[in-house]
Amino acid sequence: MDIYAHEPLGFDGILVHVEADIRTGIPAVEIVGLASTSVREARERARIAIRNAGFEFPQDRILVNLSPADLPKEGSAYDLPIALKILTKSGQVEDVPLRILAMGELTLEGNLRPVRGVLPAVRAAVAHNIHTCILPQENFEEANLVSSVRVWPLRNLSEAGRVLMALGKRVVPGRRTSAPITGTLDQIQDFSDFRGDETLMRALMVAAAGGHNMFLAGPPGAGKTMAAHRFPSILPELDMDEALDTASLYSLWGKTQAELIQRPPFRAPHHSASLEGMLGGSKPLRPGEVSLAHHGVLFLDECPEFRRDVLQALREPVEHGYVDIVRAGRIIRFPSDFQLIMAANPCPCGNLGMAGKTCLCSPEEIRRYWKKLGGPLLDRIDMRIAVSPPAPSRLIGSPRTSPGVFREKVLTARSRQRSRLKNACTALDNLRTNARIPPARISDFCAVTGAAERLFLSGMVSYGLSARAGHSILKIARTIADLDDCAEIGESAIEEAMGYRQFGEGDAVWPI
Ligand SMILES: [Zn+2]
Structure with a gap:
């Protein structure tokens, strides 16, 4: 034996x-x-x-x-x-x-x-x-x-x-025919009680449809945290392999698994999280938050409160979809292919840009606050959205679109992407969302012509956008076209995509 x-x-x-x-x-x-x-x-x-x-x-x-x-x-x-x-x-x-x-x-x-x-x-x-x-x-x-x-x-x-x-004697033990799959999306909070800004809802749908990382900036009470916690409810459920991956990571973390969970994992670590808790480590070696969020969502609320080294260390998992930990001369790898959502107040006091409120922060304080987030990590976030508190009328009215309709649209847009990415190149089998299209393939998948091309080029010049920002805009526009069932990226998709790139370019960290 x-x-x-x-x-x-x-x-x-x-x-x-x-x-x-x-x-x-x-x-x-x-x-x-x-x-x-x-x-x-x-x-x-x-x-x-x-x-x-x-x-x-x-x-x-x-x-x-x-x-x-x-x-x-x-x-x-x-x-x-x-x-x-x-x-x-x-x-x-x-x-x-x-x-x-x-x-x-x-x-x-x-x-x-x-x-x-x-x-x-x-x-x-x-x-x-x-x-x-x-x-x-x-x-x-x-x-x-x-x-x-x-x-x-x-x-x-x-x-x-x-x-x-x-x-x-080759006796075969009695066993179930298949593993129990539970933890469906019905069990989590959806957007039915959400009265946030209409443009925020649309942005969330675009982010879910294309797998785009997202930064939400806005004053307290704008619904950033509430939106992020409901975000997994409009994502596709995990397939069997993905559910097994997630369950394996939780098992390595120390949580015994008795069933497979279909809904994407959602992790919202506290801002006091250590580098080890976030990336993985300690003894014995355990996966960190970035891996527990694999196939799901990692949400950093009040992100400027996180340690700077922790924020910047997220660059590798965000970029590659895995994290490498060096242990006793060996490189040990955990998967970490998650969608990142970060949320922050516009300034340390939270009042910057709020109608009827006075910001008490000095320009230097505001600059320092944003600088912590700037650079390599922010570069990898396609969508940067300024969130306003909802209009009073929205608080009493019922939502115009039901959460089920949002989800259906996301799923349709995802399957459109998947077949396009799969058909185009077999080597890119693992490429399943527009957000993951590498720079070298942007022109294949996100081509723009005519009026859309002219609008894109003039926007790049007038906003002084970097090549990376341009790629992000094209990928978001591709997702918008997928959501709207358009084969070509049109002017309206480019215009909307540019609207999701509201800050974080160069020194102009905040548009107000
Ligand atoms: Zn302030």
């Missing part, structure tokens, strides 16, 4: 082959293969657990090897595979001709405790053609989310004999 453990390093992690050699000599157990203290402690836990589970611990010289040898190994999930290997090697349980993934922490009584990162471990096993897993009972549902695997739950080590005997 080939027993594998799993080291949760990065998104996929690495499978670890567990071998044991038992020979006569002075009784001792040695674990080799860069085992950390927590893994080396497995020999003590395994020794007592094996006895308390009704087996005998071999009074011989035992060498356990964990390979690849140069990979540092951490955590208590190695207890079960090491104990199983010792039991099969000493002939106390059946040595079945199978490759098995085993994970679990042992208590001294021989009971099994759940471990984190089970879902990515099972997915990694399946990728290596291992389709049998032995895991703690509490991790059963999570492992069972992967359809092509037989999962054997154990409450304690004494059940191992029975399970391995069943495996030897």
Whole structure:
């Protein structure tokens, strides 16, 4: 029997082959293969657990090897595979001709405790053609989310004999036909109670349709936070693979998964978030907020309050859709393909530009406030929108468009993009939204001609826009044309797209 453990390093992690050699000599157990203290402690836990589970611990010289040898190994999930290997090697349980993934922490009584990162471990096993897993009972549902695997739950080590005997006879455990999918969009707050500005609603729909990052600037009470929290309700639901990705990241983070969530994740970290909490890190290595928002939305409210290094470090995940963390000389990667929404007051006191209010901030204070956000991160945000508080009449009237209609339009525009991007180039299969079109392909997908071209060029000159701003405007215009069911980008789309680029160019950080 080939027993594998799993080291949760990065998104996929690495499978670890567990071998044991038992020979006569002075009784001792040695674990080799860069085992950390927590893994080396497995020999003590395994020794007592094996006895308390009704087996005998071999009074011989035992060498356990964990390979690849140069990979540092951490955590208590190695207890079960090491104990199983010792039991099969000493002939106390059946040595079945199978490759098995085993994970679990042992208590001294021989009971099994759940471990984190089970879902990515099972997915990694399946990728290596291992389709049998032995895991703690509490991790059963999570492992069972992967359809092509037989999962054997154990409450304690004494059940191992029975399970391995069943495996030897090729008994197949009863299992569900498919993983339960829950967490639909019906369960989150939608825009039915939202009375924000009409232009803000339209901008949110454009951002959702094209996957564009968005910056909302406006005074307190303009509905920025409320809008951001309702934003996922107009996004497409996750497909099976995306839902598995998200669940894997939450599992690595330490949250046991029992079901697949269809709605896109929404993360709104507090502005005191550390660099590690945002990007991932700590020990043992866990994904950060940018990865927990993968396939969903990352919302930074009151963004100038965030640490400057945290804000600027977001540039890599925003640009590439993944984040690299250097750990013990290795580069460890977590996916982080999220849509970014940032919100801020127009100035530190919040009154700048508000009718009937007086801003108490000095020009220098306002400049410093915006400078924190300027540069590389702001460059990667297509839509920058000034949000005004809604007109009083909107607070009492009912919304003109129902949230369901918004969502339908977004979904139609998304499927239009997807087929266009897919048909144009197979190498760009992963390119699913207009926001992700690389600069080199802008002219292929966002071509403008005639009057639209003239309007675009004159706008670029009169507003003094950079090439990057020009690309953003063309991509947003492409999305607007998709929403309006137009094959060509027209003048109105260009005009509307330029309206979503209201600040953040050069020194002119705020238009007022
Ligand atoms: Zn102010």
